Amino acid sequence: MKTELATPSGESPLTLHRYPHRKNETLQAFDAADEYIIEHASTWQLEAGARVLILNDQFGALSCWASAMGYDVVSVSDSVVSQQATLENLRQNQLPYIELIKSTEPLPKRFDAVLMRVPKSSKMLAWQLQQLASVTTPATRIVAGAKAKEIHTSTLNQFEHWLGTTITSLAKKKARLIFVTANALTQKPTEPLSYVDVPEFSMHLANWPNVFSAKKLDIAAYLMLPQIPSSNEERKILDLGCGNGVLALQAARTNPQAYIYAVDESHMAVASAQHNLESHGIDPGRFECSARDCLTDFDHTDIDLVLCNPPFHQQQTITDHIAWQMFCDAKRVLTTNGALLVIGNRHLGYHTKLKRLFGNVTVVASNKKFVILKAVNAQI
Ligand SMILES: C[S@@+](CC[C@H](N)C(=O)[O-])C[C@H]1O[C@@H](n2cnc3c(N)ncnc32)[C@H](O)[C@@H]1O
Incomplete structure (x- = not known):
């Protein structure tokens, strides 16, 4: 190199x-x-x-x-x-x-x-x-x-x-x-936001142009939505690699007392998540969206649930190192007995990675292509 x-x-x-x-x-x-x-x-x-x-x-x-x-x-x-x-x-x-x-x-x-x-x-x-x-x-x-x-x-x-x-x-x-050469006649500018509807979950999601899966909801995100646990307790939930905030939004709805963090390395993703949580009526006092590399400089260690649909690209290169960084960072911020819920293609082998890191992993749901896995930050 x-x-x-x-x-x-x-x-x-x-x-x-x-x-x-x-x-x-x-x-x-x-x-x-x-x-x-x-x-x-x-x-x-x-x-x-x-x-x-x-x-x-x-x-x-x-x-x-x-x-x-x-x-x-x-x-x-x-x-x-x-x-x-x-x-x-x-x-x-x-x-x-x-x-x-x-x-x-x-x-x-x-x-x-x-x-x-x-x-x-x-x-x-x-x-x-x-x-x-x-x-x-x-x-x-x-x-x-x-x-x-x-x-x-x-x-x-x-x-x-x-x-x-x-x-x-x-x-x-x-x-x-x-x-x-910038000599074209001025064209009518378009709006930066485009929209994706998810009628089954009553969502009308805005996307800035560079957001992941801006043309239609990612199939993995769609499979993850019904698996997000619900609770009336005061908890802290983090959507890691939030994209347009679809998982954060569903978590905010099914956990009405929870505080929600949404994190992504894309400024356009973070702006979209912020927009979507607000436009779907989530109280701005209940959530925070921030742009960071995984959980760099994220100082909380009391998170009850991390939701993650990890990326498998960096720029144009296929890689699994970001997913691994996300799992390690999730473990660092989870409270004792807090859980990480991950969705991925079967062939990506997240099962082995999570078992190695957390010492435990269970399959929450699966189909031919995807698997949803849960790892718990068990007491030492
Ligand atoms: C597969 S998409 C999931 C988006 C959304 N959660 C969903 O389910 O539709 C993965 C997201 O991870 C973000 N991402 C990539 N590298 C990252 C990093 N180093 N830190 C934080 N987020 C990152 C991407 O910008 C993308 O939005």
Whole structure:
């Protein structure tokens, strides 16, 4: 695994790591698309102090390069993990800090150049392009990049529609660039929120564009809903990796005296969960939604129930390390005899992981594809 990113202008290479740090990390913190974007942006020869906007930097490669070039950098991200990685990599390389803003915030105005990683979700791409249209002019330099296989005709059409004249580069190390001139006629902007109905549970769920399963309710979430325990006691319930807050909402309803925490690393997920709990009449004094990497800096240790439908991707990479981190963090915050309820595909082997960590695990429900497991933080 390479940790050194050589820069085209020949300064000392950047040392880049993924976040959070893992012993024996095998995955790289930058890829060919980052290298290609940097190579192209170097040809612009922007002055030091030029205003550079970066969208969707993965682990800070683009931000570190732009900071090293002395640009005035604003980086927009939906991911707390990406933002932490960016800060950590800037620090490690002793580079000036940059401005980090959340994906839910409006873009600041006036940029000389834009560097973009094309987001995975086409809804997110549309949302970001229409935001970009309002802060760019035909004079703004714009380059976007991704793995070549992630750039489709529909992707290019979106750039053309929202921003203007769009051409692509040749593929290089399986990455491709998109060059855009922001000269399109102004299009009518769309609303950031879209909605999913779950009539069986009387839910009308709002989703910001980058939220997991924003087009329809995740099947695993749907199977989990009827398995959420109900009680009239005062308890504390945590939805870990809350997405649009569907599990948190159901827990709030079936546990009317409970206090609910909803946590996700995506700013758009947290904003959606906040919106959905409020719009379904849950008293704002009964819940708290926060953006964090698993339960980092979450200081409570009196949680009675953790609900978790874990992710199996980080950015574009399939991985189970986040699920494992979530289980370990859940154990740390659970009160004695508190329980963790997890849903996962059978083949993911969560059963073995939970048994190893908690010393116990029971199957609450299952079908051919999914299994819902319960592990109890038993008294030592
Ligand atoms: C499978 S989705 C579940 C969403 C929702 N709970 C549901 O059941 O529909 C997993 C969620 O975990 C979030 N996630 C991924 N990595 C995370 C991390 N390191 N810390 C917190 N949340 C994370 C994702 O953003 C995503 O919303």
